[in-house]
Ligand code: SF4
């Protein structure tokens with residue numbers, strides 16, 4: 141799991157008493173070197189060792205992380221100029237680490253827009269094309285088949301996706317089953333945000349819950365807090381061949397994530413804040429997905445909410461998902 | 470009354486003129502009072518949609534592949550009317566297996582419909598509606614909508630059918646599939662497909678009985 145090149149290599153456990161107390165018993169008679177000198181020299185050596193140890197994370201940074209990244213401010217604290225510098229650094233990193241020329245933008249929520257997503261369970265056939273589109277669009281790690289969407293094969297009559305099977309691998313749809321794709325529900329009251337100890341994740345004005353990958357410390361509290369299993373952890377440095385990297389990236393969404401941080405569905409904000417449809421919707425061959433602005437009474441999503449039998453997952457938790465499911469009558 | 474009118478025929482004319490003028494003024498007045506109420510708020514709420522929603526046209530008028538190749542190696546195809554103009558339709562032959570010459574092996578499963586429910590026996594290069602009016606092939610959605618009204622209603626509200634492009638039409642256009650892009654008209658139910666990208670994470674692996 142862990143990439144050996146980035147795990148700490150210093151043999152010192154960090155618990156050693158580096159104060160000089162463990163010095164060998166001094167000689168009685170003064171020789172050429174006094175007892176004090178020995179102790180001093182020993183202390184100095186150990187002090188240097190301790191200092192080096194304390195600095196180890198910084199020296200190791202040079203391999204994978206730059207000092208600039210280490211001292212980078214929180215997303216919300218970055219000035220325009222600082223953001224530009226950060227983006228330039230990230231672009232360079234994509235070039236150095238992946239050999240890819242990418243463009244990283246930072247699109248902001250659009251005034252008056254609140255995103256909503258609805259999924260028609262009557263017609264989803266479980267083909268997982270949406271999960272694949274997410275995988276490609278959002279520059280996910282290739283070997284792990286990472287995707288923000290998990291499609292559950294459900295027994296007809298059951299509504300509890302915890303009892304569903306996301307690992308089916310037979311032709312779909314099976315006659316006695318239906319299929320329930322689950323991704324981040326962009327909760328109105330997101331518990332994942334509440335538990336983050338460093339405020340590396342928050343809810344934006346347009347309803348999208350985002351992560352500052354450079355602020356996230358990888359504690360995975362949010363993963364545990366999310367009742368929809370919507371968050372993903374980067375166990376390894378994502379592996380993506382240069383020619384497969386989607387160069388249209390944004391800071392808060394699909395730029396290539398570092399190892400050891402959390403990530404999640406952002407409703408493709410690099411697309412949707414530009415007015416485009418999310419990648420999973422475009423890829424869906426059955427037309428099961430409806431996306432739009434909840435604030436616009438003439439939008440398709442509003443028509444679905446007002447005219448279909450709509451429900452949300454785990455409604456009893458009161459998190460108010462902005463992702464809805466419906467059936468045709 | 471009639472006697473009076475016979476005496477003064479101009480009176481009848483006058484009545485008529487008064488009535489007609491009255492009616493037209495009433496209509497004009499009614500329109501004036503109705504129009505400002507209805508569409509105005511709608512245009513106010515929705516900024517002008519500047520980009521089009523294009524529905525892909527239905528298939529071009531089909532041609533039958535004869536299975537032959539011309540000198541350049543291109544498939545030789547013929548228009549439907551090539552054969553159908555010289556043959557008399559037999560309404561009793563309703564499955565591909567009933568036919569002798571063309572269309573054998575065609576997968577057909579579409580309710581109780583027969584070939585001539587949709588295909589136009591008086592011009593095979595077109596289709597026809599239930600009331601007999603002919604429909605061009607690219608206009609096939611009109612035909613499907615006769616029976617699939619709820620699907621059409623959902624389609625018209627953007628909640629049926631795949632699409633590409635923009636949710637925000639002030640920023641860009643959208644291209645939408647037509648019925649035939651996704652449904653084979655002869656076999657409209659979706660076929661079984663092999664799902665892509667099976668997950669490899671450890672969450673949500675089906676739990677064995679008795680474990681937790
Ligand atoms: S679905 Fe999970 S990750 Fe998404 S906002 Fe809700 S709690 Fe957070």
Ligand code: SF4
Nearest residue numbers: 264265267268270424
């Ligand atoms: S692509 Fe569409 S039909 Fe396929 S699993 Fe996803 S939502 Fe369902």
